[in-house]
Amino acid sequence: MLPELLQGVDTGGLLVIQDSASYSGRHLLQSFINAALNREEAVHVLGFEVSEEELKDGLRGSPVQRLHFHNAYTDPLGWTDHPAFTVHQFCLGELTRLVKQTSHSKPATLVIDSLSWILRHVSTPDVCRTLQQLRKGGAVRSIIGLLHADMHQRGTVGSVCHSATSVITVEPAMRGDEAVAKITKRSKSGKVIQDEEIFRIKDDLTVVVQSKSSKGAKKADSEEQETDPTANLTFNLRLSDTEREAKQKLALPFVFSKEKKTALLHSGPGSGRIHYEPDANDDYDQEDPDDDLDV
Amino acid sequence: MYTELNSILNTTPDSFTQGEFVLLSDRQSDASFLIHHFLSLYLRARCKVCFVGLVQSFNHYSAISQRLGVSLTQAKEKGQLVFLEGQKESLSVLIPQENDTGSQAMDFLRDPSVGLKNLYEFVRSAVSSNGEEGGDGSEEWGPPVLLVDDLSVLLSLGVSAGAVLDFSHYCRAIVCSQLQGNVVMLVRCDGEGEEDEGDDEGSERLMKGLTHQCSLTLHVQGLPTGYCRDIHGQVEVCWRRRQGDGQYTQKKLFQYKVHDKGASFFAPGTSSAVL
Structure with a gap:
């Protein structure tokens, strides 16, 4: 899913990359810029949180001549x-003017770094409206925005994400240089596709998808269970005929067979016997216990 | 200046990364020893230092720096250090004297809603006036450095977290990007945990916003197992920029003990008291 999105956001699309303090989504954003530049598209970056030098330093090796940086950082x-460029200029007219300053045949991609900065100073409905107008306006082909989700209230994040066609939430993965991307994509037909992938960003800003995260991992588990668990045992599970015969012959110590019973009941000659001769003491009357007393 | 911390951060007074935004933070612990470290480090590195001290008096910082082998008074006289003593300045704002020529830096005290533009103007004039001190043989100083101790005080004074973030953004834009200097800011979080959003929303939000801006964080916490005489707490060092080996974020955890004239840092569980 992630490579698909990198190949290009649909015309009129809005892609939101959501990150948090624990993992910055800016590197993924740079990958998107790099991918767009490599497709020979014009990219306009509205930079609130990075300086031009920093951005271009991050994009080393990319064809930056089609990159237009609008400095909202200083x-x-x-x-x-x-x-x-000030944050209060964030409206359809100003942005269209900015993008139209450089003439290109193809409509450009607008990258906003970051939406969080704008949302801190412009009300959420205004931001959403501007984004919506930009998508329909035709001046830009698509919009990619970075959003620090942990900086805003849940409602604000929800509003922005609802107006987006695709949302990528990045989180740190278990291994150091990897990250998890949760992707929600809304296609024009209204179908919503959700996916989760583990990815890694290489030095040249290409994205390598390591594996389909959790769902994929579960699938791999079930496949493993289907393999024969008796494959490499150190002992034998089956018996040969002679072994089975020997096994059946063997009398187990706790089984009480007929021979055993007779052997126990009929004692052989020479065994001990008990002889009993009753004496006076044994003549004991239960009803008169004091019978032996001379009273 | 703690040499052990320098080797962890791979800095020396002679060579340090320029254009860095270092965030010092603490949660139910005290990270101010790190502020003293960075103050003495940058003074030794012959940087032009602007110190916004909102928590303690100049004498406090001066006494500690003396122990670390740096004289703040001398640095101030030489023009290397510009010190904003928040306590004195606020007094002159709240109780104006007639012949008062104090700066406008603390004007936000009267009306916190105007934001920290004047404080930024103070920082800007302090860091930009490098080597323009006049003809009395003033020395040339290195890249400018801004230290703030600490930003949470501004929240207590009624400034909103958003305004503090604007201030730190502007400071970063001028010091780190334009002048290739460094910024070190301390922020305190008193909340119980990161999920705790109810009562202390401002400082949590400030800390998260600053974390998004910065390139290196040093987060000081107490030991999870409680107080210990030989280990004072733990520091989580997190590099958030692309490092040489291509890794984006790298985290390391150390335990520390602050001594009279320094501090020792060691891997968890390797305190000399334990081994």
């Missing part, structure tokens, strides 16, 4: 005299 609130 002065997003207009605290200095000459802000390049």
Whole structure:
């Protein structure tokens, strides 16, 4: 699923990469930028959280001549005299103007790094409306936005994700350089596909999908169970005919056979006997226990 | 300056990574010993240092730095250190004197809703005035460094977490990106745990926002097993940028003990008191 998304978001699509403090989604975002640049698409980056140098440093080896960086990093609130782009300019008109500044035949991809910065200063409905207008407006082909989900209330995150066509949630995986991506994709027909993958980002920003996460792992488990557990045993589970005969012949010590019984009941000659001769003491009357007393 | 911590972070006064945003944080513990480490480290590295000290007085920082072998008074006189003493400044804002020429930096105290723009202006003028001190043979200083002790105080003074994040963003933009210097900020979290969102939402949100901005975090916690005389707590060091070996985030856990004139760091379970 992840490689599919990397090959290009549908026209008019909005892809949201959700991350948290424990794993940054920016590297995946850079992979998306890299993939778009390699497809010879124009990419406009609206950078609130990274400087141009930092971004281009991360994109070493990519064809950056089609990358247009709009600097909202140095002065997003207009605290200095000459802000390049402030957060309050985040509206359809301004963004269309920015993207149209550079003339390309193909509509471009707009990358927003990050939506969290905008959501801190612009109300959620306004952000969602602008995103929706941009998708329908035709100036941009698709939008990719980074969202730090742990910075906002659940409702805000929900609103933004509902207006997205695809949502990728990244989380750290067990192994150091790997991460888990939970992907929700809504196709135009209304079908929703969900998937979970473990991926790794190589140095050249290509994404390698290691395995289908949990679901895939479960499948692998069941396959393992089907294999014969008696395959490599150190002992023999089956008996040959002679072995079975020998086994049946053997009398087990706790089985009480007929021979054993007679041997126990009829004692042979020379065995001990008990002779009993009653004496006076044995003549004991139950009803008169004091019978022997001379009273 | 703790040499053991330097070797963990792979820094020395002569060579350190520029353009880094270091976040120091603590939860139910005290990370201020790390602030003293970074203060003495950057002063020894001959950086131009701007220190925003909101928690303690100048004398406090000066006394500790003296023990670590750095004189703050001298550094201040030489123009290497610009020290904002939050306690004194706030007094002059709250009780204005007639002949007061104090800076505007702490203006947010009167109306916290205006944000920290003036504090940023103070930082900007402090870090930008590198080597422009005039003709009296002032020395050339290295890349600028901003230290803040600590950001949580701003929350207590009524500034919203969002405004503090704006401030730290601007500081990062000018110091780390524009001037290739370093920023070290301390933030405290008093909440019980990371899931605890109810009563202390501001500091949690601030910490998460800063974690997204920074490139290196040092998170100080008490020992999970409770107080111990020989181990004072544990530090989680987390590098969040691309390192040389291609790994994105790398985490290491150390236990530490703060001594009179330094601190020792060791792998968990290898305290000299245990072995």
